[in-house]
Amino acid sequence: MSDCYELFLTCPKSLEGLLVEEATQLGLQEVREQVAVVRGQGDLETAYRLCLWSRLANRVLLVLARFPVQNAEDLYQGVLAVDWHDHLMSSGSLAVEFSGHGSGIDNTHFGALKVKDAVVDKLRTADGVRPSIDKVNPDLRIHLRLEKGEAILSLDLAGHSLHQRGYRLQQGAAPLKENLAAAILIRAGWPRIAAEGGALADPMCGVGTFLVEAAMMAADMAPNLKRERWGFSNWLGHVPALWKKLHEEARARADAGLAKPPLWIRGYEGDPRLIQPGRNNIERAGLGDWVKIYQGELATFEPRPDQNQKxxxxxxPPYGERLGDEASLLYLYQNLGERLRQACLGWEAAVFTGAPELGKRMGIRSHKQYAFWNGALACKLLLLKVLPEQFVTGERRAAGDESRSAPQNEPARLSEGGQMFANRLQKNLKQLGKWARKEGIQCYRLYDADMPEYALAIDLYGDRVHVQEYAPPRSIDPEKAQARLLDALAAIPQALDVDPANVVVKRRERQSGTRQYERQGSEGRFLEVVEGGVKLLVNLTDYLDTGLFLDHRPMRMRIQREAAGKRFLNLFCYTATASVHAAKGGARSTTSVDLSKTYLDWARRNLSLNGFSDKHKLQQGDVMAWLAEDRGEYDMIFIDPPTFSNSKRMEGVFDVQRDQVQLLDLAMARLAPGGVLYFSNNFRKFELDEGLAARYAVTEISAETIDPDFARNTKIHRAWRLATR
Structure with a gap:
């Protein structure tokens, strides 16, 4: 074989440019760049050096052959033509990875099978000995790429991906791959800063990937120095003496680097469960003297290297994937920006984000941005100089003032739209807050899309803020909608003087079936609130709704006032808040019916919280079927059905417009003489069937069931009072 080979280096998409620079420095010649691939020419020593020293590549592929392919037989014959006896023993093992398609080969598994068959047939001995398949640790890993009718057949010299350095056996929930972390550090200028003796700090370090990669660069340690198994280890073309020479040179460089005074490299992590795994990773990398991890929250982050060095x-930062993450992430970025301005003046900063819009909320201009891909997620690296002239929030400090005495608790400066939104919230709070205090109301709607461009509903639950974002129309630019949401979220804590941690955000879209009642999270945090003298449990995080429909407050208070001595029936009871009010008002008994066991358990807790249990029944079942079978008699009935329901636990589909007459007739049949039925629903287009007024005394009471906090949205629900004639 020739002393010079065609080499392919694979890498994550967006690292190609950096890999070109690195590979050139490591001796690769005639270097060219493709998507997720860098190719060039080099001898075996260059190939080994790339395996050992590349911080960015995934694999080093040594090309054995290129040949045209028009069909599967061409593929087989082209692979068969290679003298595999130069590469693998007949008793050895192999794995085949196949990519691409065309030439009648559209299935990668089929393509890999044809490659495997050709290699095995070539090496099969007269007595039947042939290579076996080992997909985990083969003696030889073969790659074949089929593209535009040409096959490129290669050996994988790395074996397992080069990003797997071997030190990170324990990791957090969403770790960066080691080569992506290295690329971020290189783009951020860490090699230059390290050469100048600078420090490095990661305020949300997880299990320490940035820290280890940074220390290896600073100590001149080859990233794969400690790897024991390679793709070339059992390759017959391997030259152990050449590899030993390169490895010993790398070992000597690492020893010399580690013997130098260590740089100040520190990580801080708020989750105590990640501290020991991070420290274990550092020890495995052999960098215990260089890197330290401490438990600490972002809010208290303040690097303190020796001699005031920068x-x-x-x-x-976390990317956010759960319901309501926008608020917590916004405040996290604001907090990060605040800590940089207050504790890191004169430093450089690199923030790798999957949400660039949030990066703008740190209050520091980025002087450079680089696009990266983290798997399939488009991300950006924001590079910042933490200098007063770059600040876009609060009062700028005088240029040249590099002291650490920054103003404490410096609030984020709101955009013009954000300030207008904050002003509206403060105006509403002044008006509605006075009414709520007078009425003893703890939970109420503060804002309901008052300003069309800020399409939110904001409810107060004591010192907690529950924000629902109405999905914007398709005609609205999603980026503008997201920017307005972030403006609003930035304004809420300032305008309402609440802890950002007490703000929960959800998106409300048109719901089908029972989706609005389905579980959205699993935090299980319940908050006790008071309404009309009763205690109720709400959950602001796990469901789209909270367990308490605020617009029905007047109806619940009416029920409480009228319930004394009565038998109360609550249909589609949800968390049975109306039943608790009836019990508080002195109801003789209450019966609450709902299909959901989850909500009936919640209802049981609401009743127990107020000392009600023995006379108050909870019934699980489809309301229509339950009414058809029930023979009880009730003095007061409350019905607040969903607009539409197709639960698997009920027969058929419930549609409030279509099924209202059957529902109300069944319920009125259970109403005692002189009793009253209250019927309500929030279907905007609902029309009460005219025939009902011919059989019952029907009065619409919608206006009487709207409190001042819903005065701007009088169509939130409609309500009627029904009685026998």
Whole structure:
């Protein structure tokens, strides 16, 4: 074989440019860049050096052959033509990875099978000995890429991906791959900062990937120095003496680097469960003297290197995937920006984010941005200089003032729209807060899309804020809608003087079936609130609704006032808040019916919280079927059905417009003489069937069931009072 080979280096998409620079420095020649691939020419020593020293590549592929392919037989014959006896023993093991399609080969598994068959047929001995298949640790890993009618057949010299350095056996929930972390550090200028003796700090370090990669760069340690198994280890073309020479040179460089005074490299992590795994990773990398991890929250982050030296702050904040993450992430970015301005003046910073819009909320201009891909997620690296002239929030400090005495609790400066939104919230709070205090109301709606461009519903639950974002129309630019949401979220804590941790955000869209009642999270945090003298449990995080429909407050208070001595029936009871009010008002008994066991358990807790249990029944079942079978008699009935329901636990589908007559006739049949039925629903287009007024005394009471906090949205529900004639 020739002393010079065609080499392919694979890498994550967006690292190609950096890999070109690195591979050139490591000796690769005639270097060219493709998507997720860098190719060039080099001898075996260059190939080994790339395996050992590349911080960015995933694999180093040594090309054995290129040949045209028009069909599966061409593929087989082209692979068969290679003298595999130069590469693998007949008793060895192999794995085949196949990519691409065309030439009648559209299934990668089929393509890999044809490659495997050709290699095995070539090496099969007269007595039947042939290579076996080992997909985990084969003696030889073969790659074949089929593209535009040409096959490129290669050996994988790395074996397992080069990003797997071997030190990170324990990791957090969403770790960066090691080569992506290295690329971020290189783009952030860490090699330059390290050469100048600078420091590095990661305020949200997880299990320490940035820290270890940074220390290996600073100590001149080859990233794969400690790897024991390679793709070339059992390759017959392997030259152990050449590899030993390169490995010993790398070992000597690492020893010399580690013998130098260590740089100040520190990580801080708020989750105590990640501290020991992070420290274990550092010890496995052999960097215990260089890197330290401490438990600490972002809010208290303040790097304190010796001799007041400066350096780089690097961070990969959480991306957010759960319902309501927008608020917590916004405040996290604001907090990060605040800590940088207050504790890291004169430092450089690199923030790797999957939400660039949030990056703008840190209050510091980025002087450079780089696009990266983290798997399939488009991300950006924001590079910042933490200097007063770059600040876009609060009062700028005088240029050249590099003291650490920054103003404490410096609030984020709101955009013009955000300030207008804050002003509206404060106006509403002044008006509605006075009414709520007078009426003893703890939970109420403060804002309901008063300003069309800020399409939110904001409810107060004591010192907690529950924000629902109405899905914007398709005609609205999603980026503008997101920017307005972030403006609003930035304004809420300032305008209402609440802890950002007490703000929960959800998106409300048109719901089908029972989706609005389905579980959205699993935090299980219940908050006790008071309404009309009763205690109720709400959950602001786990469901789209909270367990308490605020617009029905007047109806619940009416029920409480009228319930004394009566037998009360609550249909589609949800968390049975109306039943608790009836019990508080002195109801002789209450019966609450709902299909959901989850909500009936919640209802049981609401009743027990107020000392009610023995006379108050909870019935699980489809309301229509339950009414058809029930023979009880009730003095007061409350019905607040969903607009539409197709639960698997009920027969058929419930539609409030279509099924209202059957529902109300069944319920009125259970009403005692002189009793009253209250019927309500929130279907905007609902029309009460005219025939009902011919059989019952029907009075619409919608206006009487709207409190001042819903005065702007009088169509939130409609309500009627029904009695026998």
């Amino acid at each position: 350096g780089l702050v690097v961070s990969n």
